[in-house]
Amino acid sequence: MLLGLLALPGLAQAQAQAQPRTPPAPPEALIAYFAQVRQAEVIQDPEQRCLAYPDLPDNAWPAGAAQSRCLTVRAPVLPLAEIESRLATADGGAWLEQRLDEMLDANDEPRERDRIFAVLNLFDASERAGSVATLWLRQMPQSPFALTAMGKHRAAQGWASRGTQYVYKTSDAQLQRMRQLFAGAAPLLSDALEREPRLTPACVALAEIGRQSSDTLQRSALEQCLQADPLSYYVVWEWMNSATPKWGGSMEAMDMVAAYIRQRGPENPTLYSLLSQPPGYEASLMDKYADGQEGFVAASRAGPGAYMMSKAGYAYWAKDDPWMALVYWSQAMRFWPDDMEVRGMRGRALHHVRDYAWAVKDLLPAAAADGSDLELQYATGSTLLELRRFEESRPYLLRAQKQPGRQLAALERYCFTWINYWEGLKTKQARDCTAALVSQVPTHGEYWGWRYTTLSASRDERWVEAAGQFLLYANPRDPRQQALKKDLLASGVQPAKSGSGKRGNP
Numbered sequence: 001m002l003l004g005l006l007a008l009p010g011l012a013q014a015q016a017q018a019q020p021r022t023p024p025a026p027p028e029a030l031i032a033y034f035a036q037v038r039q040a041e042v043i044q045d046p047e048q049r050c051l052a053y054p055d056l057p058d059n060a061w062p063a064g065a066a067q068s069r070c071l072t073v074r075a076p077v078l079p080l081a082e083i084e085s086r087l088a089t090a091d092g093g094a095w096l097e098q099r100l101d102e103m104l105d106a107n108d109e110p111r112e113r114d115r116i117f118a119v120l121n122l123f124d125a126s127e128r129a130g131s132v133a134t135l136w137l138r139q140m141p142q143s144p145f146a147l148t149a150m151g152k153h154r155a156a157q158g159w160a161s162r163g164t165q166y167v168y169k170t171s172d173a174q175l176q177r178m179r180q181l182f183a184g185a186a187p188l189l190s191d192a193l194e195r196e197p198r199l200t201p202a203c204v205a206l207a208e209i210g211r212q213s214s215d216t217l218q219r220s221a222l223e224q225c226l227q228a229d230p231l232s233y234y235v236v237w238e239w240m241n242s243a244t245p246k247w248g249g250s251m252e253a254m255d256m257v258a259a260y261i262r263q264r265g266p267e268n269p270t271l272y273s274l275l276s277q278p279p280g281y282e283a284s285l286m287d288k289y290a291d292g293q294e295g296f297v298a299a300s301r302a303g304p305g306a307y308m309m310s311k312a313g314y315a316y317w318a319k320d321d322p323w324m325a326l327v328y329w330s331q332a333m334r335f336w337p338d339d340m341e342v343r344g345m346r347g348r349a350l351h352h353v354r355d356y357a358w359a360v361k362d363l364l365p366a367a368a369a370d371g372s373d374l375e376l377q378y379a380t381g382s383t384l385l386e387l388r389r390f391e392e393s394r395p396y397l398l399r400a401q402k403q404p405g406r407q408l409a410a411l412e413r414y415c416f417t418w419i420n421y422w423e424g425l426k427t428k429q430a431r432d433c434t435a436a437l438v439s440q441v442p443t444h445g446e447y448w449g450w451r452y453t454t455l456s457a458s459r460d461e462r463w464v465e466a467a468g469q470f471l472l473y474a475n476p477r478d479p480r481q482q483a484l485k486k487d488l489l490a491s492g493v494q495p496a497k498s499g500s501g502k503r504g505n506p
Contacts, residue, residue, distance in 0.1 A: 023355035026323050033057060037330050038358070046073040046337055053334045056309070057327065059301045062265055065272035066304045069335055071111060072233065072270065076118040077103065083122075084132045093140040100145045104198050107229065113268065117234050120201040123149040125156035144196035151188035152205050158182045162212070182209045186217070193224065200229050204238050211247050218242060231268040236261065240274050244281060254278040273335070276305030284311060290318040300328060306335040310342050313349075322349045340369035348379045356386040367396060374403035378410055390417040411436060412447075419450055425457035438469070445473035445481055468496035 026034050033054050040052035050070035055061065078099065086092035100119070106112040123129045133153045136146040158181030161174055186209055192202040203225040210218025222242060225235040236257070243253035258278050261271045276299040283295025293315035299308035313329035316322075329346040336342060344366030350359030363380040370376060381396030394417055400410035415433035418424040434454045437447040448470035455463035467488050472495045474481040 024353060030323060030327065033327065046075065047071065050334050056300060056331050061304055062269065062272045064269035068269035069273045069304050073335060073337055076122060077115055078119045080122045080129065080132060087135050087139060097140065097143055097145065114233055117201050120148055120152055123153040125160040129153050144192040144199050147188045147192035148199055148202040151185045151192060151202065154181050154185035155205050155209055158185065179213065182213055185209060198228050200225050200232050200235055203228065204234050207238050207242065211242055231264060233270040236271050237274055240277050251278065254281060273304045275303030276300060276308040280308040288318065289314040293319065304335060306332045313345065317349060322352045325349050340366045344373065344376045351379050351383045356383050359383045360387060374400050378403060378406045382413055385413050385417065393417055408440060415450065419454055425454050430454045431458065443473050445470055445475050448473055449481060449484060467493045471495035472498065
């Protein structure tokens with residue numbers, strides 16, 4: 001006995017019959033802004049996409065700040081895979097030496113400045129980066145570039161060992177491991193600088209180590225960096241970091257760096273993005289994003305700093321303003337296109353405003369990058385469900401069920417992916433998930449309706465009990481449930497007695 005689609009009450013019936021919906025428009029003042037963002041998002045080239053973006057509304061950025069900042073989103077001239085493949089050839093080490101020398105020679109050209117950072121920053125804490133650095137250093141033990149690659153790899157391992165907590169929250173074992181790795185990195189980086197004083201990625205890495213371990217090292221390395229390239233974005237960024245109160249500086253020291261940026265910015269407008277740091281520093285120390293909103297917004301308007309704009313997005317999200325959160329997270333992603341945390345948050349905000357087609361483009365890569373973020377898994381699965389991509393949604397909704405606050409909602413959505421079509425109704429998965437639903441909420445009429453439908457489709461005699469429970473708990477204010485109740489009563493099914501419900505078994 002099966003009484004047709006009426007047996008798919010509530011969520012299941014509504015979505016089974018739904019057509020794709022047009023997402024709601026943003027507030028009128030932001031319509032033109034988001035129209036331009038959408039146009040930019042389809043551009044594949046990172047720099048051109050960045051240039052096509054609208055600037056942050058109501059900003060006070062100096063001329064050329066955003067356009068110059070867009071240079072930093074370009075892919076490395078030498079990807080790690082190419083470095084590895086070159087080292088596999090007889091003259092690969094020599095070729096790399098010449099190519100990187102050419103990059104240093106071209107550093108004074110505006111479009112070529114700092115491009116060597118993008119290459120040497122590839123040597124992070126990962127095992128693969130370590131393997132390539134090891135191979136390079138073995139082949140070219142005198143190369144300042146190979147020395148820097150290995151030094152940066154070991155330094156990155158040290159930072160990873162330390163973690164991101166304050167020192168008083170970091171274990172002695174973590175700090176000891178960090179010091180060991182830093183001790184291995186510093187001589188390599190110092191050797192590289194002796195061989196090639198223009199190699200600012202090496203002195204920046206040394207200054208970063210010094211910030212954590214030695215004021216003398218930090219000061220000497222930063223001084224060498226500023227002598228080598230006083231207009232380098234990464235050098236001045238490290239100078240700004242070292243000027244913060246967190247690292248022994250002061251607000252006055254940060255303002256001094258900001259004054260330097262205003263003076264030298266016309267020579268390299270990329271520096272202007274660092275003007276966001278002083279006005280947002282105190283806000284970044286607050287326990288709650290919402291409390292720092294004013295500071296984050298002021299910081300974002302001062303310069304196109306992706307960090308402060310991302311924090312402004314969190315502040316607006318915390319204050320239940322998803323559209324303004326989207327404004328700031330989109331700006332942050334303009335300059336941080338590879339940041340999966342910000343991408344995931346923008347995807348969640350897009351899901352919240354029901355722009356599912358755009359949301360999924362952010363959520364899928366973000367969820368793949370971090371399978372431990374169960375809220376992100378839930379948003380991804382729910383978005384795929386809204387797009388009627390049922391099979392794709394299931395793995396995300398299964399993982400999301402491990403999130404206590406989302407367990408039931410994720411189970412319900414996962415269950416729908418099976419019961420919304422005839423063949424799915426007859427599966428073991430449909431029987432299992434409807435059993436779990438009525439077990440968790442035994443007085444939920446809609447869940448009993450799903451259970452009845454599933455068992456009927458499988459010609460399982462337990463449909464009678466499920467139908468009786470549905471009749472007992474059907475929502476009197478739900479027209480679909482009442483229509484099914486009427487049909488069941490007309491067919492002779494009797495309501496179960498109150499308190500007689502059994503836990504559902506598959």
